[in-house]
Amino acid sequence: MIQVLKCTVNGKPVELGIDPRESLADTLRERLGLTSVKKGCEVGECGACTVLVDGVAIDSCIYLSVWAQDKHILTVEGLQDENGELSPIQRTFVEEAAVQCGFCTPGIIMSAVEIVGSGRHYTRDELRRLISGHLCRCTGYQNILNAVERAVEEVHRTVGK
Amino acid sequence: MYDIASIYEAKSVDDAIRALKEDPGALIIAGGTDVLIKVREGKLSGCRLVSIHGLIEELSGVVLTPGGDIEIGPLTTFRQVAEDPVIRARIPVLGQAVDQAGGPQLRAVGTIGGNVCNGITSADSASTLMALDARLRVKGPRGEREVPISQWYKGVGRVDLAPYELLVKLVIPRENYEGYTGHYIKYAMRNAMDIATLGVSCLVKLDEQRRIVDDVCLAFGVAGPVPMRSYGAEAAVRGLPVEQAVSAIGKAALEDVNPRDSWRASKALRLQLVEELSARALAEAARKGGAAV
Numbered sequence: 001m002i003q004v005l006k007c008t009v010n011g012k013p014v015e016l017g018i019d020p021r022e023s024l025a026d027t028l029r030e031r032l033g034l035t036s037v038k039k040g041c042e043v044g045e046c047g048a049c050t051v052l053v054d055g056v057a058i059d060s061c062i063y064l065s066v067w068a069q070d071k072h073i074l075t076v077e078g079l080q081d082e083n084g085e086l087s088p089i090q091r092t093f094v095e096e097a098a099v100q101c102g103f104c105t106p107g108i109i110m111s112a113v114e115i116v117g118s119g120r121h122y123t124r125d126e127l128r129r130l131i132s133g134h135l136c137r138c139t140g141y142q143n144i145l146n147a148v149e150r151a152v153e154e155v156h157r158t159v160g161k
Numbered sequence: 162m163y164d165i166a167s168i169y170e171a172k173s174v175d176d177a178i179r180a181l182k183e184d185p186g187a188l189i190i191a192g193g194t195d196v197l198i199k200v201r202e203g204k205l206s207g208c209r210l211v212s213i214h215g216l217i218e219e220l221s222g223v224v225l226t227p228g229g230d231i232e233i234g235p236l237t238t239f240r241q242v243a244e245d246p247v248i249r250a251r252i253p254v255l256g257q258a259v260d261q262a263g264g265p266q267l268r269a270v271g272t273i274g275g276n277v278c279n280g281i282t283s284a285d286s287a288s289t290l291m292a293l294d295a296r297l298r299v300k301g302p303r304g305e306r307e308v309p310i311s312q313w314y315k316g317v318g319r320v321d322l323a324p325y326e327l328l329v330k331l332v333i334p335r336e337n338y339e340g341y342t343g344h345y346i347k348y349a350m351r352n353a354m355d356i357a358t359l360g361v362s363c364l365v366k367l368d369e370q371r372r373i374v375d376d377v378c379l380a381f382g383v384a385g386p387v388p389m390r391s392y393g394a395e396a397a398v399r400g401l402p403v404e405q406a407v408s409a410i411g412k413a414a415l416e417d418v419n420p421r422d423s424w425r426a427s428k429a430l431r432l433q434l435v436e437e438l439s440a441r442a443l444a445e446a447a448r449k450g451g452a453a454v
């Protein structure tokens with residue numbers, strides 16, 4: 001049972017054979033080597049597998065790869081610029097010490113990419129709600145919220161009012 | 162890799178019905194947030210699936226009809242329902258309810274149709290759709306029919322869908338929402354990513370002075386095996402001044418409900434929640450309608 005999946009992954013068009021029983025997390029990790037996509041629970045509870053599909057954060061462990069046909073997928077591997085420098089969001093995560101073991105980090109960063117990309121301002125409580133689909137067993141979330149908050153602020157500062 | 166035997170991507174609603182007829186026993190998958198979890202748990206191992214995931218044009222979106230009814234495609238995700246301008250302007254309580262399901266990533270994928278077709282009492286959209294007396298339009302080999310949601314639930318996990326039938330529309334008739342304000346309360350152990358211990362949705366219509374309850378619709382999730390209306394409580398407080406209605410509705414609702422003990426909560430706690438949260442939901446709905454309570 002092999003099917004052809006055509007989509008765009010991290011800005012590059014890809015065409016590859018997939019098994020229709022695969023989750024998008026399986027395809028991204030096993031076939032494309034994008035191991036920033038973590039598998040924590042594989043039932044949609046922890047958010048470690050979060051990627052953007054057409055700009056929207058979803059749990060790739062409960063999303064079938066066949067549904068990604070013609071869509072744009074973004075993972076953490078697609079965030080660095082052409083010189084391999086970290087994106088501003090990744091940098092705020094490092095600077096705010098929002099990373100301990102790092103297992104939850106790529107998923108939360110992808111949610112942060114969507115949040116920051118919305119161009120809106122959020123209260124701390126709104127941000128808390130927006131990252132509530134992620135579990136982190138290390139940080140206690142405060143530094144993660146600091147990082148997301150700062151990323152939102154910095155983007156506003158650089159883009160201007 | 163999921164343990165599924167096959168998955169067919171339907172090209173249209175009619176094609177999905179045809180595929181189901183050709184393969185009795187095959188199951189519909191929409192957003193997959195229930196089905197895939199059951200496959201993972203082994204409860205649906207080896208299942209054959211007919212996917213309607215791609216039928217966005219036919220099955221997704223919210224439309225306000227010229228007559229003022231609101232038609233919601235079953236494939237509309239929780240997030241799309243919550244963000245939809247028609248929902249926000251006319252039945253914000255429904256957006257508020259579905260916005261409490263799971264977390265953001267789940268709400269971007271889980272659909273309102275899947276939420277009522279799974280027949281689960283804790284479904285976050287169910288009590289509000291019950292309070293709104295939604296009509297569910299289903300389509301099968303013999304055409305379309307409409308089922309009032311009050312007759313939809315047949316038992317735990319069972320709904321009024323015949324073999325080869327699909328839910329194709331959720332309709333909220335204009336007279337069921339116009340003039341009403343509503344409030345949904347989900348009681349759970351966590352603020353996110355948790356299933357309701359109890360869900361209460363209350364709609365209220367006030368008199369012109371905003372003092373008397375002209376009409377009220379009260380519905381529960383997890384107060385019984387399926388989502389339910391509390392007609393007794395509604396009758397008991399109709400016509401009362403808002404404050405009296407708020408203090409009477411909880412006790413009256415206890416007569417209607419039949420919750421059970423589960424690992425999530427005892428029957429006693431659920432009964433206390435029914436009483437307390439009915440009052441809070443009515444008070445908040447009335448406040449939104451302009452009452453001073």
Ligand SMILES: Cc1cc2nc3c(=O)[nH]c(=O)nc-3n(C[C@H](O)[C@H](O)[C@H](O)COP(=O)(O)OP(=O)(O)OC[C@H]3O[C@@H](n4cnc5c(N)ncnc54)[C@H](O)[C@@H]3O)c2cc1C
Nearest residue numbers: 191192193194195196262263271272275276278284285328
């Ligand atoms: C981590 C997690 C958290 C969750 N939290 C919540 C929560 O807080 N509140 C809540 O209510 N739910 C919750 N759910 C359950 C689930 O997300 C919802 O029930 C959702 O609405 C299911 O929609 P779906 O499209 O994903 O359903 P699917 O899994 O695709 O389908 C569900 C059922 O409905 C049937 N079906 C779907 N669409 C149709 C149709 N158009 N016609 C006929 N049959 C159809 C399918 O055959 C299946 O039996 C959660 C799930 C997960 C994984």
Ligand code: FES
Nearest residue numbers: 040041042047061
């Ligand atoms: S691995 Fe996907 S949500 Fe946990």
Ligand code: FES
Nearest residue numbers: 100101136137138
């Ligand atoms: S840093 Fe370890 S789980 Fe979040």
